[in-house]
Amino acid sequence: MVRLAKLGEFGLIDLLNKNMLYDPEKVIAGIGDDAAVLKPPGTKWQLLTTDMMMENIHFRLDWSQYYQVGYKALAVNISDVAAMGGYPSHAVVSVGIPEETRVEDIEELYRGLKEMACRFKVNLVGGDTVKSPGPLVINIALMGEVEEGRAVFRSGAKPGDLIYTTGFLGTSAAGLYILSHNGDYPVELKEKVIRSHLLPEPRVAAARILSELEGVTALDDNSDGLAAELREICRASSAGCLIREKSLPVLPEVEQLACLTGRNTLDWIMDGGEDYELLFTLRPERQEYIENALGKEGILYKAIGIITHSSEGMVLEKEDGAKETILLQGYSHF
Amino acid sequence: MVRLAKLGEFGLIDLLNKNMLYDPEKVIAGIGDDAAVLKPPGTKWQLLTTDMMMENIHFRLDWSQYYQVGYKALAVNISDVAAMGGYPSHAVVSVGIPEETRVEDIEELYRGLKEMACRFKVNLVGGDTVKSPGPLVINIALMGEVEEGRAVFRSGAKPGDLIYTTGFLGTSAAGLYILSHNGDYPVELKEKVIRSHLLPEPRVAAARILSELEGVTALDDNSDGLAAELREICRASSAGCLIREKSLPVLPEVEQLACLTGRNTLDWIMDGGEDYELLFTLRPERQEYIENALGKEGILYKAIGIITHSSEGMVLEKEDGAKETILLQGYSHF
Numbered sequence: 001m002v003r004l005a006k007l008g009e010f011g012l013i014d015l016l017n018k019n020m021l022y023d024p025e026k027v028i029a030g031i032g033d034d035a036a037v038l039k040p041p042g043t044k045w046q047l048l049t050t051d052m053m054m055e056n057i058h059f060r061l062d063w064s065q066y067y068q069v070g071y072k073a074l075a076v077n078i079s080d081v082a083a084m085g086g087y088p089s090h091a092v093v094s095v096g097i098p099e100e101t102r103v104e105d106i107e108e109l110y111r112g113l114k115e116m117a118c119r120f121k122v123n124l125v126g127g128d129t130v131k132s133p134g135p136l137v138i139n140i141a142l143m144g145e146v147e148e149g150r151a152v153f154r155s156g157a158k159p160g161d162l163i164y165t166t167g168f169l170g171t172s173a174a175g176l177y178i179l180s181h182n183g184d185y186p187v188e189l190k191e192k193v194i195r196s197h198l199l200p201e202p203r204v205a206a207a208r209i210l211s212e213l214e215g216v217t218a219l220d221d222n223s224d225g226l227a228a229e230l231r232e233i234c235r236a237s238s239a240g241c242l243i244r245e246k247s248l249p250v251l252p253e254v255e256q257l258a259c260l261t262g263r264n265t266l267d268w269i270m271d272g273g274e275d276y277e278l279l280f281t282l283r284p285e286r287q288e289y290i291e292n293a294l295g296k297e298g299i300l301y302k303a304i305g306i307i308t309h310s311s312e313g314m315v316l317e318k319e320d321g322a323k324e325t326i327l328l329q330g331y332s333h334f
Numbered sequence: 335m336v337r338l339a340k341l342g343e344f345g346l347i348d349l350l351n352k353n354m355l356y357d358p359e360k361v362i363a364g365i366g367d368d369a370a371v372l373k374p375p376g377t378k379w380q381l382l383t384t385d386m387m388m389e390n391i392h393f394r395l396d397w398s399q400y401y402q403v404g405y406k407a408l409a410v411n412i413s414d415v416a417a418m419g420g421y422p423s424h425a426v427v428s429v430g431i432p433e434e435t436r437v438e439d440i441e442e443l444y445r446g447l448k449e450m451a452c453r454f455k456v457n458l459v460g461g462d463t464v465k466s467p468g469p470l471v472i473n474i475a476l477m478g479e480v481e482e483g484r485a486v487f488r489s490g491a492k493p494g495d496l497i498y499t500t501g502f503l504g505t506s507a508a509g510l511y512i513l514s515h516n517g518d519y520p521v522e523l524k525e526k527v528i529r530s531h532l533l534p535e536p537r538v539a540a541a542r543i544l545s546e547l548e549g550v551t552a553l554d555d556n557s558d559g560l561a562a563e564l565r566e567i568c569r570a571s572s573a574g575c576l577i578r579e580k581s582l583p584v585l586p587e588v589e590q591l592a593c594l595t596g597r598n599t600l601d602w603i604m605d606g607g608e609d610y611e612l613l614f615t616l617r618p619e620r621q622e623y624i625e626n627a628l629g630k631e632g633i634l635y636k637a638i639g640i641i642t643h644s645s646e647g648m649v650l651e652k653e654d655g656a657k658e659t660i661l662l663q664g665y666s667h668f
Contacts, residue, residue: 028379029487032570034417034555035383035478037485041374045362049369050475052428052462083368094386094473128386134468139428141384141475144369151371153363221368236366 020114022123026089036125038090038143045151046089047144049080055135063179066105068198070112073138076223078120078202079276081144083221085152085211087204090123094139096132109138120204150211152219152280157237161217161281161307164290165249166206167300169226170265171196173272174254177263185260189253200276206299207278213293215286225273227326230314233281240312243305243326246319271329281307354448356457360423370459372424372477379485380423381478383414389469397513400439402532404446407472410557412454412536413610415478417555419486419545421538424457428473430466443472454538484545486553486614491571495551495615495641498624499583500540501634503560504599505530507606508588511597519594523587534610540633541612547627549620559607561660564648567615574646577639577660580653605663615641 022030028037053059053073061069074091081088093113097106117124122142175197178190203221210216218237220229226248230241250265258265282290287303294301308315314326356364362371387393387407395403408425415422427447431440451458456476509531512524537555544550552567560582564575584599592599616624621637628635642649648660 028485033488034414035381035420035476037418037480038380038382040376040378040380044374046372046374047369048372048424048426048475048477049460050426050428050462050473052430052464052471052473054430054464054466054471056467057465080368084371086369090382092382092384092475094384096386096388096471126383128384128473130386130388131391132388132468132471133390135466137386137388137430137466137471137473139384139386139462139471139473139475141382141426141473142369143382143477146371151362153371154367 020124022125023121027123027125030123030125031127036090036092038125041145043148044145045148047081047084047086047146048141049077050139050141051077051080052137052139054137061136064198066108067112069138070109071116071199073140074113074116074122075200075202076276077140077142078116078122078204079200079221079223081142082202082204082207083219083278084144084146085150085207085219086144086146087208088120088122088142088144090125090143091117092141093124093127094130095127096130096137098132098134098136101136120202146211152211152216153236154218154220154233155236156217157233157239157281157307158217159239159307159309160284162284162287162303163241163243163279163281163305163307164301164303165222165277165279166203167275167277168249168251168254169222169275169277170250170254170268170272172200172274173268174257176272176274177261178257181261183261185257189257192251192253193257197274200274202276203278205297206294209293209297209299210278210280213289215283215289216280217283218281220279222275222277222279223273225271226279227270227328228273229279230326231328233279234310234314237307238310240308240310240314241305242308242315242317244317247302247304249302270326354458356459357455361457361459364457364459365461370424370426372459375479377482378479379482381415381418381420381480382475383411384473384475385411385414386471386473388471395470398532400442401446403472404443405450405533407474408447408450408456409534409536410610411474411476412450412456412538413534413555413557415476416536416538416541417553417612418478418480419484419541419553420478420480421542422454422456422476422478424459424477425451426475427458427461428464429461430464430471432466432468432470435470454536480545486545486550487570488552488554488567489570490551491567491573491615491641492551493573493641493643494618496618496621496637497575497577497613497615497639497641498635498637499556499611499613500537501609501611502583502585502588503556503609503611504584504588504602504606506534506608507602508591510606511595512591515595517595519591523591526585526587527591531608534608536610537612539631540628543627543631543633544612544614547623549617549623550614551617552615554613556609556611556613557607559605560613561604561662562607563613564660565662567613568644568648571641572644574642574644574648575639576642576649576651578651581636581638583636604660
């Protein structure tokens, strides 16, 4: 077991830099100088996003392996790039490391990062490694690309547009609930929801299709819970929405765990967040094209409601037909 | 006095986003969507760097105002872009904030950031604001640009090249010493060195001149102390160096403070770091052009030594003519 103090900062950087590969079409110089040097993307627009993940706020090391922390830290940034209709290109990674951390653990964190980077063709071109007097902190800044004029914003939704989500909702929140509450739940129920929480899958392939598809008017990733993301789209688009509870896609495992734990799947969907599915709106006359675009590629999607006028607010139609206002209870720091 | 808990995360983001201006030639969409959308830089190469600043490791709030923390966090990133010969373009800022922090303090931090951003034409296009269960953490990722083929690496120095620095060395380390040791030192001595430590000035103007000047073979910023930066250039260039102690530029205030505190200016220069001056090498036949390039613009610079063969190692010629090996005692995390 090697403690970081023994290896030193430069030893750590050398270790992490080992076997780092770059796309020579994109990277002139990666790690090793004051800044990375990148080739310009031609006429493509560029995307830039950043996320900070803080121990005991965003993850806990008694629930998450270091590998998973690294994997997820990059995954959530890739999801932000996907949510603009783009694909990722380059990342820089800063890690604040408590002094007594084992070198093996940081290698594991980087193994998760590098695996995600390889899968999504992200060049890890730089970073910073510092000591933390408190929690483990990992910050990633990610660049991405999208064809000129093809970025999909939150602001284009119009009354009458259909609201869709990819995949299933509430899965990650169910996983977090299981991780954070003791209880003897069946493995076949737990496995998928815990995986969804710890190793989320950014929906780049779906996002790329949606950025090419005419009539997609708004796009967002479902990172903060459905209620918060609907509010983002409605606010940016000066619109309201009507969501049908019976249309919300939920895994049977999540339904069963809600039943076993006495929780409510609707709360997990609305306020849980971290599903990293794509929420998008589509002009109604383009409805017939969506199956050919997404379904044919094996991408799950579901219409969950409709954009309305802003004066109508954000409304949930319950299974019994009753209507209620969608309130924001999603996670907020501070 | 408003605590963050009262304002909430979204209130904080709205507050910080207020009056944010972007260069419309470069930014299609800034803060407010999943990622910023940027126009491509034509044929220019792009630079990307990141730095994490951690409370009680890189700064202390009993010595630094929040304004200074924000200012310096961006300044050190700009210095990294300058050290490649480039100029900064876009930044994303993540802040991990202890729960009991006052909103006014975070506004002050952003005031320092925005002031630096305005001065150096940096578009602050995104960020992340999270709760910290420990120290205040600020991470910046900065993009920059440099004309195609004009980036200056650390790796181009050849034996016979002259070694130069801009400005003065050891100033920031003297400032840190005064901040961290009690003592009744004259204000006229303290002021400049403390300012140098808390509000460093990135040398973008000098860097831009050097990236245009033929014969500049290596460039670095002096962030980790002269010994560490010489090692970076020598390692990357497979070279050695000879530095003349009597040529090292030191402010008279620093000399006097060294005398008063019983410290050694050479230690401050070699191991102190954070001067953010530029260290560069120049082909000897281009010596006569440097005065016209830098001196004419009012930029201070000084020849401090010469690049040698790697077999000669890194050598310091003392004032009495004796030679000694330059050892690395610079700051290392862990």
